[in-house]
Amino acid sequence: MRNAIILSSGMYVPEQIVSNQYFNDLLGEDVDTWLRENVQIHERRWCTKEESVADLCVKAAEQILERANVKAEELDLLIIATDTPEYISPSTAAKVQDRIGAKDSGTFDVNTACAGFVTALDIASKYIRSDEQYNKVLVIGAYAMSKYLNLQDKKTVTLFADGASGVLLSADTSDSGRGFLGGELTTKGEYADWMGIYGGATKTPTSLEMVERGDHQLKFVKKFPSELNPEMWTQMALNLCKKLEVQPHEVAHIFLTQININSIHAxxxxLGLPMDKTTTVMHHYGYxxxxxxxxxxxxxxxxxxVKEGDLVFFIGSGGGLSFGSAAFRL
Known part of the structure; x- marks a missing residue:
């Protein structure tokens, strides 16, 4: 049976480093101590005024392809997961496809907010499994949220950052046992109005009033229950374990959304797993x-x-609230 294996990975973050001290100066108070002690963010990367999310995607894509020794012309499909797109329309993926020279690939964007990469990974894997014309699929998660931040809102401006990263999936017809093993997508739509960017689309079209309300910027409207992510992430991991008939300790590594290190600890x-079975990157890259x-x-x-043969889980969540999980044997 055809399956989707991870051929390579890569990432790119902007060169501009924004330290916690910047926010101490900006907001006129000590936020550095809270950020270090509570969320373990020391610094983050922001785009310059000249950079956009497509710039980040292009550089991440080039690294991913170079590591796999695959040319852009060999791609059959390019999926970009982002809720900070290059334009409202057309897709960011179409823009990136042209810039990297993937002239024979199909393209589309996925927006399940911060669960987007795992959602796109699930979609891409099933394309490869079900249709022989898709043999090389590039999946990129991209974020340029600094473009949407209110510099006076310390609840958001100190946490969110920019970057792009992804994987190249390739069709495998061997009996190696490697590749995509299953996943789950679920949504709690009752939280859709609790956090997001609510201006600039059909519900609140671009206008002076929209800008005055700050609807074009990221807003935390209501505080989410602190136990929500740990409960959902744990259940999704257990669901994958049940599907694969394994115990949590048999999973080599779990990759979780990096919004709150306390949720990762919880x-x-x-799951009864040590922290060395996960990886955290918020310390120098923010969220x-x-x-x-x-x-x-x-x-x-x-x-x-992680290495070839390892069983790994990807579990993400984001505004909506959207949740996604995917299991791979590397």
Whole structure:
């Protein structure tokens, strides 16, 4: 049976480093101490005024393809997961396809907010499994949320950052046991109006009034229950274990959304797993939304924390609230 294996990974973050001290000066208070002690963010990367999310995607794509020794012309499909797109329309993927020279690939964007990468990974894997014309699929999670931040809102401006990261999936017809093993997508739509960017689309079209209300910027409207992510992530991990007939300790590594390190600790505790079975990247990159899970995966892969044959889980969540999980044998 055809399956989708991960051929390579890669990432790119902007060169501009924004330290916690910047926010101390900007907001006129000590936020550095809270950020270090509570969310373990020391610094993050932001785009310059000249950079856009497509720029980040292009550089991440080039690294992913170079590591796989695959040319852009060999791609059959390019999927970009982002809720900070290049334009409202057309897709960011179409723009990136042209810039990297993937002239024979199909393209589309996925927006399940910060669960986007795992959602796109699930979609791409099933394309490869079900249709022989898709043999090389590039999946990128991308985030340029700095473009949407209110510089006076310390609840958001200190956390969110920019980056792009992803993987190249390839069709495998061998009996190796490698590749995509299953996944789950679910949504709690009752939380859709609790956090997001609510202006600039059909519900609140672009206008002076919209800008005055700040609807073009990221807003936390209501505080989410702190136990929500750990509960959902744990259950999704257990669902994957049940599907694959394995125990949590048999999973080599779990890659989780990087919005809150306390939620990651709580999830690993609930699963009875040590923290060395996960990877965190928020310390120097801040929160990079749909890019953060592939960034953590790329870091773990480059550092030798995961290797061929390992069973790994990807579990993400984002505004909506959208949740996604995917299991791979590397």
């Amino acid at each position: 999830t690993m505790d609930r 990079t939304g749909s890019a953060c899970i592939p960034m953590a995966f790329d870091q773990a892969l480059q550092e030798g924390k």
